[in-house]
Amino acid sequence: MLRRTKIVATLGPATDSPEMIGKLIEAGLNVVRLNFSHGTHESHRQTIALVRRIAKEMNRTIGILQDLAGPKIRLGDLAQGELEVQNGDTMVLKAGEASDDPGIIPVGYPYLAEDVEKDERILLADGLVEILVKEIKDGLVYCEVIVGGKLSSHKGINLPSSNLRVPSFTGKDKKDLALGLELGVDFVALSFVRHEKDLIQVREILNQVENPPLLIAKIEKPQAVDRLPQILAQVDGAMVARGDLAVEMRLEEVPLIQKRIIRLARKEGKPVITATQMLRSMMENPRPTRAEATDVANAVLDGTDAVMLSDETAVGSFPVESVAMLDRIAHYTEGKMEDMDFEAQDTEVVPATEGSISRAACMLARELRAAAIVAATTSGSSARLVSRFRPKTAVIAITTSEEVQRQLALSWGVVPVLSPNYDNTDQMFEQAKKDALNWGLAKGGDRLVITAGVPVGVPGTTNLVKVMDMID
Incomplete structure (x- = not known):
């Protein structure tokens, strides 16, 4: 059975060799993530070239996601290097990169005293230490420790x-984006988005490129959750970045926020990635915990387009096993899912013609028991609109663009196929039959449901649905 949910995995020291990349692809990898918080331009350049070469040798469609670092605020150099604080202690924070005074904690954010307020919660060391602002005076921020723990230089600080x-x-x-565009990455993820205005500059840069990557908003700030519909309207996809999201918001809120992000992204017909600690224990162990397996299955049941591995594959001891485990869990869960009632899905936000054609294709495929839905697509949009209904039927996207083919590697249930150019619908229909046969998704006597646009090759003109019998 074809796995519908896609797998994104982060490359790092544990997996950036040709042998390991090949093994990850063989285990089920669909999209490679490159974390630009780490590494040099030269190392990323080499990794991208390596992924492209190996994918071509293996005849696999592998997308590349560039994850931009964003504005991560950190502690400066502590005078004592590290310290342990207890509940009830007083901590004094001050803007700066270093402090010689062991009683003052430097924070690498110049507007600290101006931007925080009394009774505001501050989180340190990825949320392990929690403090509360009690007083702001003469550039110093006096805080009470609510949850104690260990601190050291350069640990992260969150001001939710x-x-x-x-x-x-x-x-x-x-600078990193310029490199990504030069090397032809397929997706760009922007970190710490708070408002749709944060996306304007990136979108302007992407619009200057002939075949731009898809823009992914990482939802990891409370402000982004509050403006989720507005942000989704400005991007091509979303990531449920549960790491910082769980630090900045109450832990018990995150599961329902995850479901809301997935639901709204699907409503917009835009791919959504569920990320962070999917199989965290597999960094050291060859098998996940029961809770992790359940977490992955629930993300699949939510209808996420993709699940993502971070440290598990970047620096973990069992990277290939982690990808294989995601593949197993997703396969099994999808096999037990009943066909979603796409007629009940929210459709009012989809452009009328394209949305109606996509919905009609799914209805026809279900009622006629078609072997596959074939979406002939120039931009990838029509395939993503079909995908949003989560049909049981396989979705074959035929496109003449290598960039679009790789971008569709992220979309739920889509098998992206590179097609030769065709001049008319008759040639396109013949190509659809060939691709369905070549991929083993249809055989003689089966039916296909085809969506396309006329005139052929013009983006945004999906206006045709056709039922075609496969002749022996």
Whole structure:
């Protein structure tokens, strides 16, 4: 059975060799993630070239996602290197990169005293330490420790209630994006998005490129959750970035936020990735915990387009096993799912003609027991609109663009196929039959449901649905 849910995996020291990349692809990898918080431009350049070469040798469609670092705020150099704070202790914070005074904790954010407020919660060391602002005086922020723990230089700091002046798209991000565009990445993920305005500069840069990558908004700030519909309207996809999201918001809120993000992204017909600690224990162990297996299955049941591995494949001891485990869990879960009632799905936000054609194709495929739905697509949009209904029938996307083919590697249930150019619908229908046969998704006597646009090759003109019998 074809696995519908796609797998994204982060490359790192544990997996950036040709042998390991090949093994990850063989285990079920669909999209490679490159974390631009780490590595050099030269190392990323080499990795992208390596992924492209190996994917071509293996005849696999593998997308590449560039994850921009964004404005991560960290502690400066502590005078004592590290310290342990207890509940009830007083901590004093001050903007700066270092402090010689062991009684003052430096924070690498110049507007700290201006942007925080009394009774505001601050989280340190990925949320392990929690403090509460009690007083702000003479550039110093006096806090009470609510949850104690260990701190050391350069640990992360989160200010979930503050409207920080730091931009989501930093100078480093701009340089990294220029490299990504030069090397032809397929997706760009923007970190710490708070408002749809944060996306404007990135979108302007992408619009200058002939075949731009898809823009993915990482939802990891409370402000982004509050403006989710507006943000989704400006991007091509979303990531449920549960790491920082669980630090900045109450832990018990995250599961329902995850479901809401997935639901709204599907409603918009845009791919959504569920990320962070999917199989965290497999960094050290060859098998996941029961809770992790359940977490992955629930993401699949929610209808996420993709599940993502981070440290598990970047630095973990069992990267190939982690990808294989995602593949197993997704396969089994999908096999037990009943066909979703796509007629009940939200459709009012989809452009009328394209949305109606996509919905009609899914209805026809179900009622006629078609072997596959074939979406002839120039931009990838029509295939994604079919995908949003989550049909049981396989979705074959035929496109003449290598960029679109790789971008569709992220979309639920879509088998992206590179097609030769065709001049008319008759040639396109013949190509659809060939691709369905070549991929083993149809045989003689089966039926196909085909969606396309006329005139052929013009983006955004999906206006045709056809039922075709496969002649022996």
